[in-house]
Amino acid sequence: MQDLLPEDMLRFRLIEDVFRTCCLNWGYQEVRTPTLEYLHLFTATGTLTPSMLSKVYSFLDWDGWSGERVVLRPDGTIPVARLYIDNLSGQELARLFYVTNIFAFEGTGKENRERWQCGAEFFGGAKLAPDVEIILLAEEVIRRLGISNVGLQLSHAGLVKALLKELKLSPGEEAKMTNRILEGNWQALTKAKSTNPEIERLIAALLGLKGKSSSFLYNVRASFPKASQDFKSSLEDLINVTTLLDNLGCSYKIDITAIHGFEYYTGICFQFLAAGEKIGGGGRYDSLVPFMNGEDIPACGFALYVDPIMKLLPLEKERRGDCGILVKGKELTPEIVKTCFAVAESLRDAGHPAELDFTGRKESNYRWVVLVSGKEPSPFVLTDCIQRRRRDAASIAEILKVVSEG
Amino acid sequence: MRNYQAGYIKLALPKGRFLSPTASLLAEIGLGFQDYSDKTKQYRIRSARFPSLSAKILQEKDISIQVAVGNYDLGICGLDWIEEFLVKYPAGALVKISSLNYGEGSVHVVASAESGIANLNDLSDGRNDYRIVTEYPNLAEAFALNLRMRRFRIFPVWGAAEAYPPENADLAVLWGKSGADIATQGLIPLKRLLPVTAFLIANRESLENKDLSQILTCFAAKLTAEPPTSIENGLDISEELKVSRTLWQAKEINLALPDGHQQAPASQFLKQAGLALQGYSEEVSSRRPSADLDWLGIKVIRPQDMPLQVANSNFDLAITGEDWLLEHLYRFPSSPVKKLFALGFGTVKIVAAVSQEMPVADIDELRSLVQSSKFAPLKVASEYINIADRYLRDNHINPYKLIPTWGASEAFLPEDADMLIDNAQTGKTLKQHKLKIIDVLFRSSACLIANKDSLASPDKKEKMEFLTQKLRAGLL
Numbered sequence: 001m002q003d004l005l006p007e008d009m010l011r012f013r014l015i016e017d018v019f020r021t022c023c024l025n026w027g028y029q030e031v032r033t034p035t036l037e038y039l040h041l042f043t044a045t046g047t048l049t050p051s052m053l054s055k056v057y058s059f060l061d062w063d064g065w066s067g068e069r070v071v072l073r074p075d076g077t078i079p080v081a082r083l084y085i086d087n088l089s090g091q092e093l094a095r096l097f098y099v100t101n102i103f104a105f106e107g108t109g110k111e112n113r114e115r116w117q118c119g120a121e122f123f124g125g126a127k128l129a130p131d132v133e134i135i136l137l138a139e140e141v142i143r144r145l146g147i148s149n150v151g152l153q154l155s156h157a158g159l160v161k162a163l164l165k166e167l168k169l170s171p172g173e174e175a176k177m178t179n180r181i182l183e184g185n186w187q188a189l190t191k192a193k194s195t196n197p198e199i200e201r202l203i204a205a206l207l208g209l210k211g212k213s214s215s216f217l218y219n220v221r222a223s224f225p226k227a228s229q230d231f232k233s234s235l236e237d238l239i240n241v242t243t244l245l246d247n248l249g250c251s252y253k254i255d256i257t258a259i260h261g262f263e264y265y266t267g268i269c270f271q272f273l274a275a276g277e278k279i280g281g282g283g284r285y286d287s288l289v290p291f292m293n294g295e296d297i298p299a300c301g302f303a304l305y306v307d308p309i310m311k312l313l314p315l316e317k318e319r320r321g322d323c324g325i326l327v328k329g330k331e332l333t334p335e336i337v338k339t340c341f342a343v344a345e346s347l348r349d350a351g352h353p354a355e356l357d358f359t360g361r362k363e364s365n366y367r368w369v370v371l372v373s374g375k376e377p378s379p380f381v382l383t384d385c386i387q388r389r390r391r392d393a394a395s396i397a398e399i400l401k402v403v404s405e406g
Numbered sequence: 407m408r409n410y411q412a413g414y415i416k417l418a419l420p421k422g423r424f425l426s427p428t429a430s431l432l433a434e435i436g437l438g439f440q441d442y443s444d445k446t447k448q449y450r451i452r453s454a455r456f457p458s459l460s461a462k463i464l465q466e467k468d469i470s471i472q473v474a475v476g477n478y479d480l481g482i483c484g485l486d487w488i489e490e491f492l493v494k495y496p497a498g499a500l501v502k503i504s505s506l507n508y509g510e511g512s513v514h515v516v517a518s519a520e521s522g523i524a525n526l527n528d529l530s531d532g533r534n535d536y537r538i539v540t541e542y543p544n545l546a547e548a549f550a551l552n553l554r555m556r557r558f559r560i561f562p563v564w565g566a567a568e569a570y571p572p573e574n575a576d577l578a579v580l581w582g583k584s585g586a587d588i589a590t591q592g593l594i595p596l597k598r599l600l601p602v603t604a605f606l607i608a609n610r611e612s613l614e615n616k617d618l619s620q621i622l623t624c625f626a627a628k629l630t631a632e633p634p635t636s637i638e639n640g641l642d643i644s645e646e647l648k649v650s651r652t653l654w655q656a657k658e659i660n661l662a663l664p665d666g667h668q669q670a671p672a673s674q675f676l677k678q679a680g681l682a683l684q685g686y687s688e689e690v691s692s693r694r695p696s697a698d699l700d701w702l703g704i705k706v707i708r709p710q711d712m713p714l715q716v717a718n719s720n721f722d723l724a725i726t727g728e729d730w731l732l733e734h735l736y737r738f739p740s741s742p743v744k745k746l747f748a749l750g751f752g753t754v755k756i757v758a759a760v761s762q763e764m765p766v767a768d769i770d771e772l773r774s775l776v777q778s779s780k781f782a783p784l785k786v787a788s789e790y791i792n793i794a795d796r797y798l799r800d801n802h803i804n805p806y807k808l809i810p811t812w813g814a815s816e817a818f819l820p821e822d823a824d825m826l827i828d829n830a831q832t833g834k835t836l837k838q839h840k841l842k843i844i845d846v847l848f849r850s851s852a853c854l855i856a857n858k859d860s861l862a863s864p865d866k867k868e869k870m871e872f873l874t875q876k877l878r879a880g881l882l
Binding site: 175 | 497535537548550551552554555556557558559560561714717718734737738739740741
């Protein structure tokens with residue numbers, strides 16, 4: 001758990017503003033879901049893994065004698081999918097975005113139990129163009145935030161599922177292997193013994209090689225002609241997306257392990273990395289809406305993780321320093337206090353942030369300081385803190401004129 | 407910061423099922439405690455051989471928690487309660503040292519023979535909302551999550567989980583001697599979660615920093631490799647268990663009667679009221695007694711569990727204690743459970759008590775003492791968590807920490823808690839343990855409770871009134 005201090009909030013709002021602007025420009029609409037949701041929304045197969053579910057904050061509500069538990073939202077996508085099913089499923093397409101906090105227990109003390117996400121979901125968009133759309137939208141947000149050296153990694157949930165199927169594990173073993181993989185233990189896949197050496201070769205190749213263009217995928221297709229139909233069809237899907245990205249000049253790395261914690265992905269998956277940390281991820285999840293008893297609606301989406309992104313943004317210099325104005329009363333007489341409030345109100349009405357001070361403390365980090373003495377003929381002294389110049393002013397109108405001219 | 411130099415080693419020993427075999431084991435390995443027997447009335451016992459070793463006799467459910475929080479360095483208790491703790495708090499401070507190789511039975515997931523659930527696949531494939539009743543809510547939740555059950559609700563109970571399926575629960579997670587034993591209760595064992603053997607456990611910090619070697623050496627000959635703690639595949643039921651089918655039929659009105667201490671006076675009361683029951687006496691006791699009213703279904707469960715069960719419409723009426731009703735209503739203020747009338751037996755006082763050594767005479771003086779930081783936070787042991795929480799808040803005791811217990815809260819004072827909130831009949835037990843009452847919260851006796859919706863239901867109203875009138879007659 002952590003506090004967000006004024007400087008953190010400047011970064012937070014910058015991320016939020018850039019994200020909101022980009023999403024609105026791409027035709028996405030903002031939604032907000034409740035912090036408390038029912039637990040069963042997240043226990044349905046194919047949503048969160050048992051390991052993630054063991055870390056959710058769930059409890060009986062004050063009217064929870066029926067045993068129905070509520071949960072502090074542990075994920076952003078599932079509640080938005082519920083919102084879509086409950087309210088917007090009549091729409092052929094729904095492009096939605098949100099800024100939300102999610103909660104999960106974290107026992108190491110290294111991370112927060114409350115984390116923030118900026119997410120966008122595209123319901124009704126069948127594969128290819130919408131897949132590319134969400135990748136490019138996420139990339140645009142990251143670019144506009146000025147974060148450099150960002151890596152985009154691509155994978156495909158269908159490829160992983162096809163490989164698991166080929167291992168011919170028992171249903172229990174397959175579920176365990178899926179959990180291990182989703183928790184990041186990809187080595188478990190190499191340790192699984194297959195009766196088919198071709199599969200072991202394929203797994204070793206996909207875990208060992210990282211391609212940088214669709215050519216790599218063409219090579220995989222050519223090297224493993226005996227791979228299963230499911231594998232081939234997922235590979236084709238990934239080839240189509242990467243070819244489009246190649247044509248659009250978008251650089252990426254193909255890394256089969258670029259699937260993070262969620263089991264609901266069915267198609268392309270991606271994640272963004274910067275300074276060694278994951279700063280976002282997403283993918284296609286065509287089964288989620290039908291699984292939650294909605295119609296058979298394809299969907300894809302992504303989330304950017306606000307907490308690591310905040311660390312990457314350059315320390316914002318005090319924004320107040322650019323435009324803030326301090327209105328100081330020389331004395332604490334009723335007349336001077338009244339005049340100070342009037343000056344500050346006029347400045348605010350003209351669009352300038354204005355702060356009041358009657359303590360006589362030494363001012364810092366302001367663009368202008370207006371000292372109100374109330375003595376005619378120059379009841380105001382205006383200081384330009386950048387030019388380090390002082391001048392008298394006879395009226396509020398004169399102050400406004402000087403400040404506006406900069 | 408804990409003191410590792412003092413050399414005192416604290417051991418938590420179990421009451422109940424493991425008391426006898428544990429006492430024998432300790433005697434055999436030269437760690438015997440003279441007063442560790444079924445007959446003892448003490449909680450604190452000292453080792454004759456090791457002056458630095460002291461032990462306390464606790465409820466098994468409390469031992470894993472008490473060792474984890476560091477009140478005890480070592481403990482002995484059943485694997486079921488250890489895993490119940492560890493499955494929820496895997497990163498906690500509890501370390502399993504070794505199985506002690508005695509114990510009996512296993513924790514099973516069971517379904518009623520009437521439920522139509524024959525194996526685990528039926529559970530993960532289905533879209534039903536499964537009700538799971540259990541004394542092991544954490545183990546039950548982990549089981550449901552790992553099986554990817556899409557929708558489930560867990561009803562923690564104080565006991566008698568086997569009595570709930572099929573009408574009041576779809577599944578139960580409970581202890582059973584064997585699959586065959588479970589089958590005789592009309593239940594199908596679907597999966598064996600873990601075998602219940604006694605385990606030696608330790609607090610991690612103690613094990614890492616304190617010299618416990620003298621004591622551990624005594625156990626050396628008994629320490630063995632850990633037996634499997636979970637069995638991956640469902641229990642092999644190819645041995646064709648003979649599941650005895652309980653003849654169960656839905657009844658119009660359902661009444662819950664208490665087991666335990668309340669059973670004898672409740673049975674007496676019902677006799678007085680002229681309600682003839684078969685299977686609810688000291689001689690013949692069944693979980694499903696029958697009455698001479700063909701529309702009345704009766705089940706015997708723990709009084710602690712009744713308000714929640716009545717709120718869920720599993721029962722229309724129940725005989726429980728006013729204490730447990732209040733405990734429920736503090737947790738669920740809008741619950742549809744209503745007290746109809748007190749029955750005049752099983753009267754106890756719910757009291758706040760502290761050690762006789764504590765220099766306070768009432769709750770106001772205690773508040774001042776806590777404010778002076780001498781006992782901050784105040785550690786309060788209680789089996790009535792919601793009543794205790796409300797009482798402490800209403801009396802502006804701040805800060806405080808609640809220690810949930812499963813009865814016998816007096817065992818916790820003064821070492822592991824500063825105050826208890828518990829029931830007392832005469833106060834004699836409290837005095838014996840050098841405790842004094844500083845406040846009486848309220849008096850509680852057995853009462854008849856009802857579901858408000860059942861009372862208002864046109865289909866049930868007449869029979870509910872008939873039954874309550876009949877029971878009211880027992881008061882005269």
